[in-house]
Amino acid sequence: MHFLLPPSLFEFGIFSVFALFLLLNWRKVYIIEKRYPFLHYNRRAFLFKSVLRLLTISCVIVALLAPFKKIVQEEVSADNHHMYLLVDLSNSMRVQDTPPGRFERTKYTLSQIIQQTNGSYCIILFTNEALIYCPLTHDKEAILDLYIPPMTFGLTSGGGSNISQAYALAMENVKKNHKEGVKNSIICFSDWESSELPAASLFREATLYNLSFYQVVVGSVTGEYIPWQGGVLKKDGRAVISKAIPENANKLCNKLTDCRVYQIAPEVDDTATLIRNINENSTTITNRQHIATDNIYHMPLLLAILFLILDLSFPLPLIHFKR
Structure with a gap:
């Protein structure tokens, strides 16, 4: 009183x-x-x-x-931005050519994005199959404490990389969760070794959902052997070398509107640029208090x-x- x-x-x-x-x-x-x-x-x-x-x-x-x-009477500041974070868990993401490793570096970048942007986040993991690991939520603390730390290999079946299935699942959820005035973004982390890219028809309605694409290439183009059970992964008796292929990410971007490619490798780290671009594309409700x-x-x-x-x-x- x-x-x-x-x-x-x-x-x-x-x-x-x-x-x-x-x-x-x-x-x-x-x-x-x-x-x-x-x-x-x-x-x-x-x-x-x-x-x-x-x-x-x-x-x-x-x-x-x-x-x-x-x-x-206060209107809480919030970003009307739904971000779908696609994470490659294929065997090639075990490579440590980008310290402390492709997968660990991806987890670190995910944390940076969540800490330095505003909106709601959905994490989709994929190998040969894709699944929703973290449903769309704006609870940053839950994602940073409960989802990202325990994220590891083996949560999805197979050791390959089916990017098409991951994008199909992401597009399905974009359509399901979209609201008027909401910005949608799909951010894909992979070494992009897979040449089986999503068909352009999958993104036919992308502009209706105010959708932007961020392709993040994790790993070096020179590559390294894939660690496996105390040694290296072999195929037909030969050690397998995994190389990041930015060209595949660029090929997919050429099919899309509002798409950019970023690289995280020993010689270059576009994390800061990625976060800045995400924030520039966000639609914000200004904090108002009466x-x-x-x-x-x-x-x-x-x-x-x-x-x-x-x-x-x-x-x-x-x-x-x-x-």
């Missing part, structure tokens, strides 16, 4: 005069009982009425101070009237003869 007028000597004076008046009444009771021993004053009744009258005048004084309460006041002086006045009615309703016999 707030007061429009601060307490002044006037209010304190009123209360003091009234309290003094009650004390003088108590003194009169004492004098009457001493002077006329055959009379008895009902002190409990007098005390009850005195308390009611003190409460009455206190409520009147509070009403004079013009009490009010603040009503804060403070209104609601006068509540009538509440202490109603209490004062209630106490006054109680005082008048109990005409207690204050003086009687001693037996």
Whole structure:
């Protein structure tokens, strides 16, 4: 509760005069009982009425101070931006050519995106199959604490990389979750070794959903051997070398509108540029706050009237003869 007028000597004076008046009444009771021993004053009744009258005048004084309460109407700042983060968990993402490794670097970049952008996030993992690992949510803490740290290989079946299926699942959720005025983005992390890219027909309605694409190529173009069970992965008796192929990401971008390619490798790191571009494409609701006041002086006045009615309703016999 707030007061429009601060307490002044006037209010304190009123209360003091009234309290003094009650004390003088108590003194009169004492004098009457001493002077006329055959009379008895009902002190409990007098005390009850005195308390009611003190409460009455206190409520009147509070009403004079013009009490009010603040009503804060606030629109929380939020970005109407749905981001679908596609993460490649194929065996080639085990390569450590980009310290501390392609997959670990991807997890780190995911954390940076979530920390430095605003919106809602959905994480889709894919190998030969794709699945929703984290449903669309704006709860950053849950994603950073509960989803990203335990993310690891083996959550999806197979060791290949089916980017087409991942994009199909992402587009399905874009259509399902889209609302008017919402910005949608698909951000795909992969080494892009797979040459089986999504068909252009999958993105025919992309402009209807205000959709942007960010293809992130993780790994070096020179490549390294794929770690596997204490050694390296072999195929037909030969150690397999995995190389990042930015050309495949560019091929997909050529089929799309509003698409960009970024690289995370030992020689280049486009993470800062990626985050800046995401923020530039966000549609933000500005934080608005409105403070209104609601006068509540009538509440202490109603209490004062209630106490006054109680005082008048109990005409207690204050003086009687001693037996």
